[in-house]
Amino acid sequence: MSGVLAIVETRQGCLREVSFEVVEAALTLSRAGAGPVTAVVIDRAAMDIAQRLTETGVDEVLAVTTPVEHFEAHVWATEIERLVIDRSPLVVVGAHTVDGMAWAPAVAYRAGAGFAADVVALDWADGALQAHRLIQGERLQQELTFDQSIAVVTVRAGAFAFDLTNDCAEVVVTECAPASVDAPRAEHLCFVEPDSDDAGLANADFVMAVGRGVGDEDGLAHFERLSEQIGATLAVSRPLVDAGWAASSRQVGQSGQTIAPRIYLALGISGAVQHLAGIRGAGTVIAVNIDPAAPIFEVADVAVVADIFEFADALAERLA
């Protein structure tokens, strides 16, 4: 038993960028002695997509060409399980994404493998895998080990940075016929593109984002007025959209928009990882929160511990 399978992610005929992070996680294990890395592309256009992985430092690139046009959990899981049986890898690495959540636990369960999701660090020592992940609102780090001889892990986006400038030897892509002759179990009907950028967040220079700290719908309205006063475009974190107080076009985060304003002023946002995923490219992050332990303070350039209403009113007085 040896080696690491890096299962990359595709969507609508393209490689998703998180795939490089999956490769990096696999390479981390390989460098520590887990064996060679095989990058696996499962897609109808697998051969084309696989070309993007040939110089990433992996030892092999496998293109599994499926007849299925879109990701389907059962088809992907069947292909990966076949590879696990054929190649006996020590670790299978995927991304902790919506697709990853659909195949990884199923593959792990059926293969009798160990499993950990949303992993932020991986170690390989003495022939054994250790996975690190965060629980209890990102405040505690869990160190996991596995009893089984094979483990499936999914990595958090942003946790394993891939260096695209690294010069690596090119490998050839091997095409692989699909294992699965079963029909997909879920039938793809269509995609629905997200709402247009009605809120104007995509190109906004100065964004003021609010979260649960606003308390209620009236609180949100108060901040909406303030954002107009100070000339900022208003954004919200997910809980306010879930509660029905704000339109999804204002949502910033993993399932909303990813933006990169010069100034991002976050008020009453705790800094859940799904929200932070939406502002990785932001310039100056100013975070205001009553809780000095709010995770957002770790990514902020300026951290203000204060009541957000008091602070925002004081700020608006000075800027308006």
Place this chain on the structure above:
Amino acid sequence: MVAVKQVAALEEDQLPVQVVQSLDLGDAALELNDWDRYALEAGVALAEEVDDASVVAVTVGPAEADDVLVESLAKGAERAIRVHVDTPLDDPFAVATRLTAVAKREQIDLILFGVQAADVGHAATGVATAAAAGMRSCAVVRTVVWDGAALEMERELEGGLLERVRLHLPAVVTIQTGSNRPRYANLRAIKQARSKPIEVLSESELEVADLTRRAASVRGLRRRSRANLATMLEGEVAVSAERVADLIRTMGAA
């Protein structure tokens, strides 16, 4: 079947200072997992629309977990089952084997889960249960509608993209927050729910396939080391506001 979990929300001062192997939940506030509220609502709403459909709320937990079942009954579940374990189970595969045994016993067609548990967050228990039970699955779903022969759903992909899919039963679906407006159970409904029976099953009477199955072992838990690179402003709000206003003006945004 709607699978619900009672999660513990620890306050800052309840978090362990040293490295520990397990958490002492002590006086931690216990509540129904946020995602599961949406799953429960989706289940109850479906049962209201479809003839001959009803919700059985199921949890794997110690006696305290009955509270989330009472809440589920108050919100429209017809029955409730708890698989008894002495201490809360966080491992997704350990929970999956136990839930699968219940699903088989109850001859369940559809199991709804919340996408993930707020405390541990693997987002895996639902899909693992589907694998254990030999059911189809669809994860991270927003809307679920029964069209008479199958479920029509929207998967919530990254960046706000949605994918509409159709899935036949038997199936497991994991529900995302914000999918619906979970109904509120008033005190009267809770009181009435308390008088309804909760079926408590032991692992042995359920004939759970593999009681030792687990995804991983927790070797240690410790406070996360925080990289604090920010300029921290505490104290007088007027002073902080002035400094931030200055910064914003300097950057030419105001």
